[in-house]
Amino acid sequence: MIASMLPVVLQVIGYHIPAVADTHRVPFRPLMSATAAVEPQGRVVPTQIPFDDGCTYQDRTPKTLKEKIVVLGSGWAAVKFVQNIDTTKYDVSIISPRNFFLFTPFLPSVTVGTVEGRSIVEPIRKLVQYDARPITRKIKDRFAGVEEETFEEARFVEAMCTKIDPSMNRVYCQDVSSVAGTCDTFSLDYDKLVIAIGATSNTFNTPGVKENALFLKEIQDATVIRSRILDAFETASQKETKEEKQQLLEFVVVGAGPTGVEFAAELDDYIREDLFNLYPEEVAAARVVLISSSDDLLSSYDKKISDFTMKVLEESRVELRTGVRVTEVTKDSVVCKDKKTGETFAESSSLTLWSTGVKPVPLLEDVIAQIPEQTKRSGLFVDSTLKAYGMENVYALGDCATVYSGNAMQNELAQLFTKADADGSGTLDKAELLSLFGKIADKYPQAEVFENRIKEDDVFEQFDDDGSGELDMDEFRDLLAEVDSMLRSLPPTAQVAGQQGGYLASLLNGETTAGFKYFHKGSMAYVGQEKAAAQVSMLKSILPEPVQALAGPLGEDIVLTGGLAEIVWKALYLDMQISNRNKAQVAFDWIKVAMFGRDTSRY
Amino acid sequence: MIASMLPVVLQVIGYHIPAVADTHRVPFRPLMSATAAVEPQGRVVPTQIPFDDGCTYQDRTPKTLKEKIVVLGSGWAAVKFVQNIDTTKYDVSIISPRNFFLFTPFLPSVTVGTVEGRSIVEPIRKLVQYDARPITRKIKDRFAGVEEETFEEARFVEAMCTKIDPSMNRVYCQDVSSVAGTCDTFSLDYDKLVIAIGATSNTFNTPGVKENALFLKEIQDATVIRSRILDAFETASQKETKEEKQQLLEFVVVGAGPTGVEFAAELDDYIREDLFNLYPEEVAAARVVLISSSDDLLSSYDKKISDFTMKVLEESRVELRTGVRVTEVTKDSVVCKDKKTGETFAESSSLTLWSTGVKPVPLLEDVIAQIPEQTKRSGLFVDSTLKAYGMENVYALGDCATVYSGNAMQNELAQLFTKADADGSGTLDKAELLSLFGKIADKYPQAEVFENRIKEDDVFEQFDDDGSGELDMDEFRDLLAEVDSMLRSLPPTAQVAGQQGGYLASLLNGETTAGFKYFHKGSMAYVGQEKAAAQVSMLKSILPEPVQALAGPLGEDIVLTGGLAEIVWKALYLDMQISNRNKAQVAFDWIKVAMFGRDTSRY
Numbered sequence A, B: 001m002i003a004s005m006l007p008v009v010l011q012v013i014g015y016h017i018p019a020v021a022d023t024h025r026v027p028f029r030p031l032m033s034a035t036a037a038v039e040p041q042g043r044v045v046p047t048q049i050p051f052d053d054g055c056t057y058q059d060r061t062p063k064t065l066k067e068k069i070v071v072l073g074s075g076w077a078a079v080k081f082v083q084n085i086d087t088t089k090y091d092v093s094i095i096s097p098r099n100f101f102l103f104t105p106f107l108p109s110v111t112v113g114t115v116e117g118r119s120i121v122e123p124i125r126k127l128v129q130y131d132a133r134p135i136t137r138k139i140k141d142r143f144a145g146v147e148e149e150t151f152e153e154a155r156f157v158e159a160m161c162t163k164i165d166p167s168m169n170r171v172y173c174q175d176v177s178s179v180a181g182t183c184d185t186f187s188l189d190y191d192k193l194v195i196a197i198g199a200t201s202n203t204f205n206t207p208g209v210k211e212n213a214l215f216l217k218e219i220q221d222a223t224v225i226r227s228r229i230l231d232a233f234e235t236a237s238q239k240e241t242k243e244e245k246q247q248l249l250e251f252v253v254v255g256a257g258p259t260g261v262e263f264a265a266e267l268d269d270y271i272r273e274d275l276f277n278l279y280p281e282e283v284a285a286a287r288v289v290l291i292s293s294s295d296d297l298l299s300s301y302d303k304k305i306s307d308f309t310m311k312v313l314e315e316s317r318v319e320l321r322t323g324v325r326v327t328e329v330t331k332d333s334v335v336c337k338d339k340k341t342g343e344t345f346a347e348s349s350s351l352t353l354w355s356t357g358v359k360p361v362p363l364l365e366d367v368i369a370q371i372p373e374q375t376k377r378s379g380l381f382v383d384s385t386l387k388a389y390g391m392e393n394v395y396a397l398g399d400c401a402t403v404y405s406g407n408a409m410q411n412e413l414a415q416l417f418t419k420a421d422a423d424g425s426g427t428l429d430k431a432e433l434l435s436l437f438g439k440i441a442d443k444y445p446q447a448e449v450f451e452n453r454i455k456e457d458d459v460f461e462q463f464d465d466d467g468s469g470e471l472d473m474d475e476f477r478d479l480l481a482e483v484d485s486m487l488r489s490l491p492p493t494a495q496v497a498g499q500q501g502g503y504l505a506s507l508l509n510g511e512t513t514a515g516f517k518y519f520h521k522g523s524m525a526y527v528g529q530e531k532a533a534a535q536v537s538m539l540k541s542i543l544p545e546p547v548q549a550l551a552g553p554l555g556e557d558i559v560l561t562g563g564l565a566e567i568v569w570k571a572l573y574l575d576m577q578i579s580n581r582n583k584a585q586v587a588f589d590w591i592k593v594a595m596f597g598r599d600t601s602r603y
Ligand SMILES: Cc1cc2nc3c(=O)[nH]c(=O)nc-3n(C[C@H](O)[C@H](O)[C@H](O)COP(=O)(O)OP(=O)(O)OC[C@H]3O[C@@H](n4cnc5c(N)ncnc54)[C@H](O)[C@@H]3O)c2cc1C
Pocket: A013, A014, A015, A017, A019, A020, A021, A023, A072, A073, A074, A075, A076, A077, A078, A095, A096, A097, A098, A104, A105, A106, A107, A108, A159, A160, A161, A162, A196, A197, A198, A199, A216, A217, A258, A259, A361, A363, A397, A398, A399, A400, A492, A493, A494, A495, A496, A497
């Protein structure tokens, strides 16, 4: 039954998540600075000058008559782009320090072994092959006369881009892995540059986070966390008192977006289902604390989902701390401030996972700082065709991009006001405003971020110029202008990144000229105890947009919670796996865990 | 069909292998010296004195009225011992830095992903549970009134033994993992100590090996090798000329025992079956070189097997260098000396795997040096009940033990002479001697090591006192005395270690008083291209020993080579997996590789 549902809900996925990135920990040597680049070997070389003195930045620009596209990254955005680009038109090179695609939604599962790391990775070199292209693309290719035999693959280079020089249409790269050969730096010239390098964890400059917290972004992060959890249980088992044991077993998760919630939920499952049998006394001493800066969890989701998640987690071992701002992370504690009471307290912690949001990687900050038109700090600012402002031939997509979202909300001022004014009073109180923002998050992703600010900070009061406790139409207009100008207009999700990748390929292929439009297909989260929460835009995801409005209740979101949602969650995510090998592996992992439990070998 | 064969050939396994160990790389802080111990924190403490000043070697001896057994190690020997020991009689503590058992025969497969690491590990805490005990043991337990509910489990402590003090019946340990808590050192008193800590790689003091070669002993080693291989292919793909590519893709394996041969064979499979499609130009440049110090491969096996292996590898990409001694390993080469011609040459190498043999770990060398009765340098010298000479209550088994083998060969002087003297001349020439040693390796494992020495060195000449080119009976007797005194009397195999574990449990349980007798059940090796070689003592493995001699040809070994042997190889090894989870995983891994190939994601 589930299987027969699949075609219908195919690729329905994604949630709004402040994804945590930590590309810092991809081992790499110092980046070049904006004005002078310190070469790994210590030679200082001026930037924006091409080198070819033996080993210093060999020019590896491909010799081709076609237009040259260089893609940076091998994540969601890059892969969807590459799988859809017309390689008869373009010569495509992909640069990434990671030679595989990673199915990030399952990273929380990998930290405890519900799914194995190898099950959710797939080599880029396989994904660029003809066979791996989506069927829709293959049909287009076929019309263009491209068959498997004549298909030209994109080239993959395992290296890190260390500098982008838009004035020269050139990128500088370095092989940062342990086997790097003698000449590990090179440059490539492009006709079009597609930047899809993701983002890094935002610590909000909170002291101690970088030194003392773990992040969850790459497969190695999950491996380290898995080993650390077991190591803590093994060491605790050597201690005699409950206090000593507890000291080693305090797991604190900062950030209650999907990554934080799913990690806490998976950890709770693991403790209850597997560790309990092997470490009973230690399990009695263990604690899992989840800290949320807002008053609820998964605050960007439908309220039904966030309430349900709260309920499920309250029934678990996970201790919730909501409405709390973290002011410092130390070696063995997380220092917190209650937003309402202003009270300061410390949660002792033996392992802190930081999962609060993302910001651009240094390479990109470097570019942003150099280009005057780059006015956003949250990512490379691009227009609706994903072309970067102030640069020629440079496109950005996925977590590293900030798309211009126009004045969408202001344009609908009147309708939104009417929709919000539930009591027809002609003014909006805070409750009415929040309720509106809760309803429209799908259509206006920028509203989500703002919704939290209304809840947490005194934003409402700022816009309530006359202090009446209500916003009139003018005050509401000002507020919408602010919302529209929100730095990050689209959430950093796989869904956004993937759609942008597909879109940009169509644009460059000449199959569309319109701007990018994000289409939210739904959100899902696993909340533990074999329960999930899913908000699936059932019909929306298959009907053409104009028809959706007509579809009435069927066009509405379906919110599923509990055990059934878990089945949907599993079916959808299984179907989303990028290769048949991944599908088989993940399915086998789940069956295996159901039959034998998770492996607790520590390595 | 295969499945129905399984009960018959159950547990038929093992081969003679110079296993490579490198426990050095289990991260650990300095060992205490023999007379004064430098504590990790830098405090110098005299040995053989109990400490209890806060954190320094807390006494963690269990409070119990039962006799206390401390087991060091969680490998083949330790696990088989613990699964068979009577826990109503003994309080059992297991100390090992590795909280899991590792199925070493599949480590070569893990280096290329034919089998995944997680598939061949199983947590010790699961293996000590009632459920995991062998059925034969459960029956005995049942007779002793032990049921699942009343069964007392052995205790596991994840730590490394850093010093053994036999005079105090005490071991000193340290939690050497990254989560170690505040007090990471402790001591345990024992009534009986069971040492099963395996062995480490023997570099024979060859210069440069430790610095430049890789070893294959732990799961992390396999992970590192897997990543290094792919890293080399990725970097090579960035180079333009075949020479540059080749420089990065020269894989040299030193040692043609089962580990070396299987690694070379798996690597060749990997290159041909998986990497060829993704890195065609690099594959054309890649080289695999296998260096053997003797004139053949797998020299401890039946000659049919070693010939077959040679033939299969000659048809592959693997380049064989036989009769070669390695004199040095540098960063990018392996320096060799042809034993016959004396000629010196260098094989360039970008990755050198060293797999030539084992020697005791430093902890054990320390003990051996302190006890005058410990006269062997190859391991802790134990009598036929596995009790260490010169120490009370200390037993050793597996790779770390050297069992006294008596004068077994000298006792059969006359028969052996007759058997050897094929031409009935009354004297033995070198060929007759070698042929004899080839035939009797099963019964006298000590003969194996010696056989190689006859082949490679001028041992024959040494014993041929009168220089006649033939050995007479007296000369032969002297030679047998030397063979009997061979340092390592049993090969360092899982088969020996496991049998010793089971035996020692029976002895201590009071179920036997006889000495340990090794029973060779057969040898198998995977030689690549879906071919294996197996020498299975078919009937021998199920018949009681006295009956075997009567069984005639059926009692003989069966030697299988080729595709059928691979099926037997797979069936037997699958059956040997230590848990049902392992069985399911390994089977799934094989199916997956057959369907989708091996994963080439590098991490
Ligand atoms: C634990 C976790 C769970 C998540 N769960 C979900 C979910 O369930 N649903 C959902 O929609 N989203 C989820 N996300 C968010 C989602 O993963 C991201 O939004 C998505 O990965 C963004 O895609 P991207 O292509 O922009 O970047 P990424 O997928 O992060 O890819 C970035 C790529 O760029 C490469 N790169 C980095 N620096 C350089 C450089 N200097 N040069 C060249 N290459 C470089 C990286 O190696 C990588 O290949 C999750 C994120 C995390 C961390």
